[in-house]
Amino acid sequence: MGENSEVKQPVYLHCLTLFLLALLILSGVHLHAMDKMSPVKAGQIEQPTGRIAFIRDKNVWVMDHQGQNQRMVCEVGNANGRLSWAPDGRRIVFTRSGQVNFRSPDNTGGMHKVYDLFIAYLDSADAGKTYWWYRLTDELGGRFPEWLPNGKIIFTKDMHAQEVAAMLPNYQLCIIDPSSGEIEILRKDWQHMTEYLTRPSMNQNGDIAFVHFYDVSGRGPGQPQGIAVLNRDQIMMPLDSIRVLSSRLKGMIGPAWSPDGNWIAYVSNSMTIPGLFISSADLTETYLVFEPPPGTGVSIVAPSFSPDSKWLTFATTDGSIWTCDITGNNARRITQPGLDRAPAWWKGGGN
Numbered sequence: 001m002g003e004n005s006e007v008k009q010p011v012y013l014h015c016l017t018l019f020l021l022a023l024l025i026l027s028g029v030h031l032h033a034m035d036k037m038s039p040v041k042a043g044q045i046e047q048p049t050g051r052i053a054f055i056r057d058k059n060v061w062v063m064d065h066q067g068q069n070q071r072m073v074c075e076v077g078n079a080n081g082r083l084s085w086a087p088d089g090r091r092i093v094f095t096r097s098g099q100v101n102f103r104s105p106d107n108t109g110g111m112h113k114v115y116d117l118f119i120a121y122l123d124s125a126d127a128g129k130t131y132w133w134y135r136l137t138d139e140l141g142g143r144f145p146e147w148l149p150n151g152k153i154i155f156t157k158d159m160h161a162q163e164v165a166a167m168l169p170n171y172q173l174c175i176i177d178p179s180s181g182e183i184e185i186l187r188k189d190w191q192h193m194t195e196y197l198t199r200p201s202m203n204q205n206g207d208i209a210f211v212h213f214y215d216v217s218g219r220g221p222g223q224p225q226g227i228a229v230l231n232r233d234q235i236m237m238p239l240d241s242i243r244v245l246s247s248r249l250k251g252m253i254g255p256a257w258s259p260d261g262n263w264i265a266y267v268s269n270s271m272t273i274p275g276l277f278i279s280s281a282d283l284t285e286t287y288l289v290f291e292p293p294p295g296t297g298v299s300i301v302a303p304s305f306s307p308d309s310k311w312l313t314f315a316t317t318d319g320s321i322w323t324c325d326i327t328g329n330n331a332r333r334i335t336q337p338g339l340d341r342a343p344a345w346w347k348g349g350g351n
Contacts, residue, residue, distance in 0.1 A: 036328040037278070037287040045325050048311045051346045052304075053083045053092050054321055057339040060094055060120050065306070065313075065323065065345070067334030074120035075130045081115075082199075082302055083344040084147040092120045092344070093136065093145040093153055093178075100140075102164055114140035114161055117153070119178065136178060141169075144199045144302075146256075149347075152177050154208070156198040159190060171196035173210060173235070186235045195239050201256045201264070201302065206232040207281070209255035209264050212246035214239070226250040227266055229283065248283055254302040258309035259347050263326065265289070265303045265312055276303055276314055278326060290324050290331055292316050304345045313343040 039045075048065045053073075055061070060074035060083065073092070080097040095115050102109035117136040124132040136142070136153075141161030145153050157174045160166035170193065173186045186208075187193065195214035202208045212225045228245035230237060254267045263278045276290040276298050289312060292298050296316045303314035306323075313323045319338045324331040 035287060036289075037326055039327055042310070042325070042327045045310045045327070046308065048306045048308075048323060050307055050348070051089070052313055052321070052334075052343050053085060053346070054315075054335075054343040055079045055083065055094075055341050060092060062092075062122070062125075063334075065311075065334075067321070070335075071125070072130050073122055073125035074118075074133050076118070076133065081342060082144050082146070083342050084145050084153070085344060085346040085348070086119075086147050087149055087151065087348065089346050089348045090122045092122070093147055094118055094120060095143050095145065098140070100164065115143045115158075116140060117142040117145050117155060117176075136176065136181070137183075146201050146302075148175075148202060149204055151179070154200045154202050156200065157183070157185070159185075169196070171198040171213070173197045173200045173208065186232070188236065193239070195242070197242075199254060199302065202232070203257040203261040203281075205261060207257070207261070208232060208235065209257060209266075211253050211255065212242055214243065227252045227255050227264070229264070229281075249279065252277070253300050256302040256304055258305040259307060260309040263305075263309065265305065267298045267300050267303065267314075274298060276312065276324075278312075287326075287328070289326060289328050290314070290322065299341055301342045304343055305347075306345050307347050311345075313345050315341040315343060 050065050051062055053062050058077050058079050059072055060079050061072050063070040076096055078096045079094050081095045083092055083094045085092055096118050098114045099111055100114055101111045119134040119136055139162055141158035143156045145155040147153050152175050154175050156171050159170040159172055172190045175184045197210050199211040200208050207229055209227055209229045212228050214225055226246040227249040228242055251270045252266045252268055256265045262281055265278045268275050274292055274297050275288055278289055279286045296318045299315040303312045305312055311323055311325050315321050319340050320333050321335040321340050321343045322333050
């Protein structure tokens with residue numbers, strides 16, 4: 001017995017050494033991610049300007065960048081998820097949620113949520129008409145919209161949303177023209193996909209940052225694999241290759257491009273490394289922007305950059321909204337804990 005123990009001990013120690021080495025390598029990635037951007041790297045940072053839209057108690061509100069002059073612009077009672085401003089600063093696209101209760105003859109089924117995109121008009125709100133909106137999609141699957149500089153909107157669509165007995169969703173990246181309602185599905189093989197591309201953000205060069213879901217358990221897609229970045233011309237890349245790309249920012253969610261196209265902001269979905277981060281466009285540099293106070297987390301709805309790409313606004317899980325510059329300094333809570341979420345900075349600047 002003692003002889004066998006002596007033979008096995010070096011093997012055990014060798015395995016333990018390899019495990020600790022792997023753990024150290026992984027820790028090194030996380031420690032690097034915890035670094036903050038230097039002021040030299042960030043360049044000159046001016047005081048922020050502009051307006052911020054946000055959701056309060058499931059209605060759409062607007063305020064200035066300091067949290068002042070708050071007012072409701074659209075009273076719907078079921079606003080949910082990301083908001084985005086039109087380039088003209090007079091419209092806001094948002095999501096409303098509903099639900100479907102399905103019970104089959106053999107008593108299987110259940111409840112799942114459905115979503116569509118709507119547009120709120122600030123001109124109507126200025127005239128006191130907070131119950132006025134326009135329904136942009138009507139197939140129960142539209143979520144996570146972002147208004148693009150060219151006037152179109154990129155969003156996620158569940159292609160199975162209208163199938164009452166669908167066992168799983170099928171999330172795809174789509175672009176809609178608000179003036180015509182015409183929708184383009186970016187993946188042409190979407191009917192055969194078992195992996196999901198969702199929560200998109202696109203810069204002026206056509207680079208799309210998105211969250212990639214796929215089945216890692218054999219029970220259907222659950223937690224996101226991570227964030228991947230592809231140019232629109234590369235969107236038909238094989239899924240195996242997308243898996244490799246999304247493993248670089250594994251466990252991250254809610255990407256948002258900066259207006260200058262230099263940075264992608266996102267939220268860590270990890271319990272061990274919570275916070276708001278930014279990475280360079282080629283993902284070779286990563287910096288911590290905001291680590292939430294104890295007892296709270298950063299909301300997984302995409303953060304939003306200021307017009308000059310030097311500041312971010314985001315929500316924490318206690319229902320308050322913050323701003324912070326990209327170096328991780330000057331963090332400021334601009335609304336108190338409550339029912340606030342999903343802030344979106346108008347990219348046009350001004351007041």
